[in-house]
Amino acid sequence: MDEIISAVAGGASPDHVAALRLPESYRGAVVRREDVAMFEGMRSRDKDPRKSLHVQQVPVPEPAAGEALVAVMASSVNYNTVWSAIFEPLPTFGFLQRYARLSADTARHDLPYHVIGSDLAGVVLRTGPGVNRWKPGDRVVAHCLSVELESADGHDDTMLDPEQRIWGFETNFGGLAEMALVKSNQLMPKPAHLTWEEAAAPGLVNSTAYRQLVSRNGAGMKQGDNVLIWGASGGLGSYATQLALAGGATPICVVSSGRKAEICRSMGAEAVIDRTAEGYRFWKDEHTQDPREWKRFGKRIRELTGGEDVDIVFEHPGRETFGASVYVTRKGGTVTTCASTSGYMHEYDNRYLWMSLKRIVGSHFANYREAWEANRLVAKGRIHPTLSKVYALKDTGQAAYDVHRNLHQGKVGVLCLAPEEGLGVTDPELRARHLKAINRFREGQELIP
Template sequence: MNSLSEAVLSDAPPGELARAPLPEEYTAAHLRAEDVGMFAGQTDKDVRKSIHVGAVPMPELAPDEVLVAVMASSINYNTVWSATFEPLPTFAFLSRRAAAGGFAARHDLPYHVIGSDAAGVVVRTGAGVGRWRPGDHVVVSCVQVDDHEPATHADAMLGSEQRIWGYETNFGGLAHYAVVKASQLLPKPGHLTWEEAAGVLLTAATSYRMLISDKGARIKLGDVVLIWGATGGLGAFAVQLVRQAGGIPVGVVGSEAKAGYLRALGCDLVVNRSELGLEGPDGKDSTAEQAKRLGRAIREVAGEDPAVVFDFVGRATFGLSVFVVRRGGTVVTCGSTTGYRHEYDNRYLWMNSKRVIGSHAANLQEQAECTRLFGLGKLVPVLSAVHPLSEVGEATRTVQNNQHIGKVGVLCLAPREGLGVTDPVLRERIGESALNPLRAQGI
């Protein structure tokens, strides 16, 4: 282990961190450009074959960037997309990024360090960074923006140069070190461990924008909200946000086992799609009869049609979402894990004055507001499993096959779970079982 990593793990003071030399290489989960065509003609695109863990060169730091020693990260679905080279190989993103010239040219490499979540310690800052110092404990936003772009100052997600770090950029979070813009950082909640903190920002903030923000559905007291994939990362945070806002979450799951886990998250109203004969998450289009069955099931448990439908599943669910949401209601979508081309009956949209809102990630203010809710104990992590970085392929495979519950964490520099807590008083007040509701169920 290099001296900088040793200093980080020993909680060295800021001065010692700043003096420790940067290693020339670091360990990272990465893809190789030479592998882009490896899954051609294959049905099962096994991400364990495309994700490599090994040494990569340490990049130069731009003036507005920060080098973070990554203690922990987590798996998001964009890691699956990256590792299957679909819908596009991420190397195309890196090439376009590099075309801007200057420091952006570093991103176009024959390898791509992936990962869009991280919690860790600042170890270096660029010459133009004044807000952050070595030794700061931080969580990393997945959103990189160009703050010279006017649209960014209205809403960072509207800027044409907005991109997702570790997916559309290089030097991501599934590694011992990560290069991020200073504008991606927020203080780590002190009562959370590294692995807990690393599994909240991307998914929780995405759910926050979809449901709470004025850019999303803006749910209110008493709203019935249908949540697809309610035991996944996005869905499990959506359940918490709806409850905290005074709404009524109705979670959709695919098995009775997942229904039990969902109730442990505080979602008492559950619809089991397998019992209704709905298609699984395989990209098939829904039918009118399936939509009617789902609508009846929702009214049976909630008493009325949902005001909002939370949908990231895409093709397999979108037609159902448009059908079941109430008159004047809203379908809010942030992804399409089962396919991007959706079919739905447009009559139910226009004749009943329904709305569809597209929502992508979250701007830094929304992420700060969401992180504050963790600091208040209003939101808690939904971690279910933790893997070492050496097993990142297996961790990603679990998400690829929809075999996970909540969030799947990855230890990077952290040698074991349970480290990184700087506010034990708040942690004790909230309670271990409350902070880890899924793991308390024995997952």
């Protein structure tokens, strides 16, 4: 591993990188099949990823046709990291078993351990047969869409491929590790002005927010739209807020603390609701929602928008907020949903949907083109990473715990092969122009608009 780290740091030539001797094993953050029952009977919030995530040595896989082996300099934690670690909604080993039945190459994924993680920034080490776009030594980030594209269903929108999977969640050899195995069409150019840990942060959440909010496959946001963004300083919401501002829309940012409200304002948002300070309780008890709170919430939104309802709701909390989301959307407006972090069984009053001609749009990650466009915005300095804290690979369990308990802002990063933070920048001039925005979410930093 030391040779690989030295070669990356020294900007080694493609021939040099291709000639590097690969180790037999590498360290990866894994969940184990033997542990899938360890949290049975516990509430989701009480399940502790620090107990189920382990960092251990695993064998280095050989890239098959159309694949690339990447030296991972840094990765990041997403909510699917939490789901993997608490074995919800299902243990991921069932995903790996189904994938393994597809072909001899995919059979390698069915193992008693699962190397998780759906983001990376790093350097290509090896490519399999048929890979032409990427070479050893290329600096890359990876999006997490894994598809086979052998069915016509996926050729208009790759997310509709019958064999669509999320890499590092529904496949093995993910990014929270010193090496990762990806399909070569997952790779994209690393933004040159960002460090390894910064470049690893946007991938999954930025692409997800782009499809959900901007793409015609999602809400199709336009200039002047009012966009309600739940968790607007979090992993998904922080990118949705930036995309709304960059696209000429007005974000109405919903957060859970004064600190998070300050972060949204520092990004340029003016309409911010601290739901904790304002005491919104959308459920009277576990089984009963409170429409009076929906109405109070809608009134507050109109106070911030000059009397207008929201055109789009950027939904991901799920059960806790969905009834309110449907209610506050304007007539003919759109609720887009990509997750259910507070529960999958949504309840809402359908009268406010059908009689007001509203739409609910399901949105899941992003297709190839959407992921590339989202990364292009980052590379141009239009959208910035929202990295707040970085952990060592050995502390991945703690990083996942932070995200599970909502103790974080923005994204939580993980250093894999990068020996320290701050490495990997090859365009210092572009970086200097955007440094304040790049560091906005970092702990201890002054919030500067």
